[in-house]
Amino acid sequence: MSIETIFFFETVVSGLMTGVMYALVALGFVLIFKASGLVNFAQGVMALFAALALYDFISPDGWVYALFGFTFPVWAGIILTIGVMIILAWLIERLMLQHLVKQEPIILFMASIGLAFVLEGVGDILFGSDVKPLDIGIPQGAWDWAFDHGFYVEKLDLYAAAVAAVLVTVLAVFFHSTRIGRALRAVADDHQAALSVGINLRTIWVIVWSVAGVVALVAGIMWGSKSGVQFSLSLIALKALPVLILGGFTSVPGAIIGGLIIGVGETLAAVYVGPYVGGAIENWFAYMLALVFLFFRPQGLFGERIIERV
Amino acid sequence: MSAQNNCGDVLLAVDNINMAFGGVKALEGVSFDIREGEIRAIIGPNGAGKSSMLNVINGFYHPQEGTITYKGETRHRMKPHLVAASGVARTFQNIALFKGMSTLDNIMTGRNTKMGCNVLWQALHFGPARNEEIRHREYVEYIIDFLEIQSIRNTQVGRLPYGMQKRVELGRALAAEPDLLLLDEPMAGMNVEEKEDMCRFALDVNEEFGTTIALIEHDMGVVMDISNRVVVLDYGKKIADGTPDEVRSNQDVIDAYLGVSHD
Numbered sequence: 001m002s003i004e005t006i007f008f009f010e011t012v013v014s015g016l017m018t019g020v021m022y023a024l025v026a027l028g029f030v031l032i033f034k035a036s037g038l039v040n041f042a043q044g045v046m047a048l049f050a051a052l053a054l055y056d057f058i059s060p061d062g063w064v065y066a067l068f069g070f071t072f073p074v075w076a077g078i079i080l081t082i083g084v085m086i087i088l089a090w091l092i093e094r095l096m097l098q099h100l101v102k103q104e105p106i107i108l109f110m111a112s113i114g115l116a117f118v119l120e121g122v123g124d125i126l127f128g129s130d131v132k133p134l135d136i137g138i139p140q141g142a143w144d145w146a147f148d149h150g151f152y153v154e155k156l157d158l159y160a161a162a163v164a165a166v167l168v169t170v171l172a173v174f175f176h177s178t179r180i181g182r183a184l185r186a187v188a189d190d191h192q193a194a195l196s197v198g199i200n201l202r203t204i205w206v207i208v209w210s211v212a213g214v215v216a217l218v219a220g221i222m223w224g225s226k227s228g229v230q231f232s233l234s235l236i237a238l239k240a241l242p243v244l245i246l247g248g249f250t251s252v253p254g255a256i257i258g259g260l261i262i263g264v265g266e267t268l269a270a271v272y273v274g275p276y277v278g279g280a281i282e283n284w285f286a287y288m289l290a291l292v293f294l295f296f297r298p299q300g301l302f303g304e305r306i307i308e309r310v
Numbered sequence: 311m312s313a314q315n316n317c318g319d320v321l322l323a324v325d326n327i328n329m330a331f332g333g334v335k336a337l338e339g340v341s342f343d344i345r346e347g348e349i350r351a352i353i354g355p356n357g358a359g360k361s362s363m364l365n366v367i368n369g370f371y372h373p374q375e376g377t378i379t380y381k382g383e384t385r386h387r388m389k390p391h392l393v394a395a396s397g398v399a400r401t402f403q404n405i406a407l408f409k410g411m412s413t414l415d416n417i418m419t420g421r422n423t424k425m426g427c428n429v430l431w432q433a434l435h436f437g438p439a440r441n442e443e444i445r446h447r448e449y450v451e452y453i454i455d456f457l458e459i460q461s462i463r464n465t466q467v468g469r470l471p472y473g474m475q476k477r478v479e480l481g482r483a484l485a486a487e488p489d490l491l492l493l494d495e496p497m498a499g500m501n502v503e504e505k506e507d508m509c510r511f512a513l514d515v516n517e518e519f520g521t522t523i524a525l526i527e528h529d530m531g532v533v534m535d536i537s538n539r540v541v542v543l544d545y546g547k548k549i550a551d552g553t554p555d556e557v558r559s560n561q562d563v564i565d566a567y568l569g570v571s572h573d
Binding site for chain 2: 177178182183185188189190192193194196197198200201250
């Protein structure tokens with residue numbers, strides 16, 4: 001194989017892996033959008049918040065160590081962080097959503113922007129704003145088998161892909177063929193009708209925000225392991241928006257496919273088109289792609305087509 | 311008030327219900343009861359407060375005054391999902407289906423109150439949750455057969471014609487195996503054939519499942535044909551209550567429908 005071909009494949013693979021990372025964030029958006037029609041601007045900050053909390057439970061630099069003189073093992077830290085995200089979900093329902101029932105989507109969206117600022121501020125006060133290296137023992141470095149065959153593939157990326165695959169499968173099954181999954185979709189469609197069949201809106205919202213919190217934790221762990229836990233993590237949320245436009249706001253598999261397309265697209269564009277247009281193409285390519293896509297398929301690749309009878 | 315002997319004990323009683331939205335009085339001192347096993351019609355001109363009454367029974371609205379006694383217990387500001395869990399199912403005047411979901415999934419949501427497996431099992435889609443799913447699916451298939459909607463089982467309900475959507479909505483309510491079924495204008499906007507089907511279903515549900523039905527309907531022919539007792543509302547007040555024959559000959563009812571001035 002020529003060196004160009006190998007380089008091309010490596011670019012595609014690294015693009016796919018970036019895409020998986022985007023998809024993990026996008027997944028959190030899809031969950032909340034499906035169940036409440038709310039575009040949760042705070043999803044990226046939730047990933048940051050989860051990663052910060054985990055770091056503090058398991059690292060000797062965290063305040064758990066500072067206060068009590070010990071750290072938790074990684075598995076206990078993850079369980080505790082899941083607990084933190086569930087409490088957070090409950091607080092969000094109590095303090096925010098409960099007061100905004102039946103409001104316009106734009107009002108909910110504004111509230112979620114507010115939530116993003118609050119979480120970022122609280123995260124800053126509680127955990128500090130320096131970059132923290134998160135290491136939970138995921139192997140890093142080149143994948144030997146591929147390296148022997150002349151490719152460079154990062155092990156961490158492979159783990160991220162595997163985790164994403166498991167997560168998507170579980171969520172897809174959960175949404176499609178369980179009572180709670182159906183209840184989530186029902187609530188997204190019609191609040192009153194959902195109440196009339198005995199679905200408790202508040203419980204559903206706490207569940208869906210908790211699940212979104214766990215997905216945020218997974219995204220936070222992966223991003224944190226790759227590039228450290230830092231506040232720019234919350235900006236990934238913005239990249240998730242073009243991913244969602246491609247994949248469709250209501251589709252779990254769509255979030256993954258959309259993420260992969262954006263990841264590969266922008267990496268290829270950066271390598272092969274970038275030099276001709278003066279670089280930094282990866283910053284805007286995703287948005288251009290989404291814009292073009294909107295012309296042809298506004299509901300996304302896998303989104304539910306909404307039919308209104310007049 | 312007529313006390314008929316062909317029906318059972320009182321299933322639900324509303325007493326002196328007063329309900330106002332700001333200055334607008336939707337219901338004023340309305341009292342009546344629904345007996346086990348009967349088909350009870352609530353009729354009245356537009357804006358009489360019929361739908362408000364149904365919303366009060368179902369827990370969407372909480373009246374400022376009055377009591378609701380269901381199965382011998384007086385309810386106080388009960389949340390709609392708890393009312394549903396206590397055995398009250400309903401349909402809506404403007405169909406409220408989950409439009410993005412299939413007929414089957416819509417009817418499955420009706421089983422919600424009957425399913426109890428916890429979130430963890432469900433997330434894994436394994437063990438008891440899986441068996442439970444299969445068991446409830448069987449009941450839903452039975453409802454689908456009963457309503458003769460096998461052919462649209464997997465169709466997204468948003469794509470179905472109006473009459474079919476009404477039928478799916480009835481299916482979702484039936485899936486809950488309710489003790490009390492509330493139907494808000496089940497035949498509105500239907501052609502004669504669809505109306506006849508819907509009448510047949512209502513009567514069959516009442517006879518075969520023994521379900522008590524309270525329905526709002528404008529088609530007087532239908533109301534007089536299928537209901538055991540009729541309560542008539544006008545401007546938020548009850549003006550008559552009795553068998554179809556009694557109500558038909560009641561002067562207040564005739565006036566309300568023909569539009570005699572109200573002062």
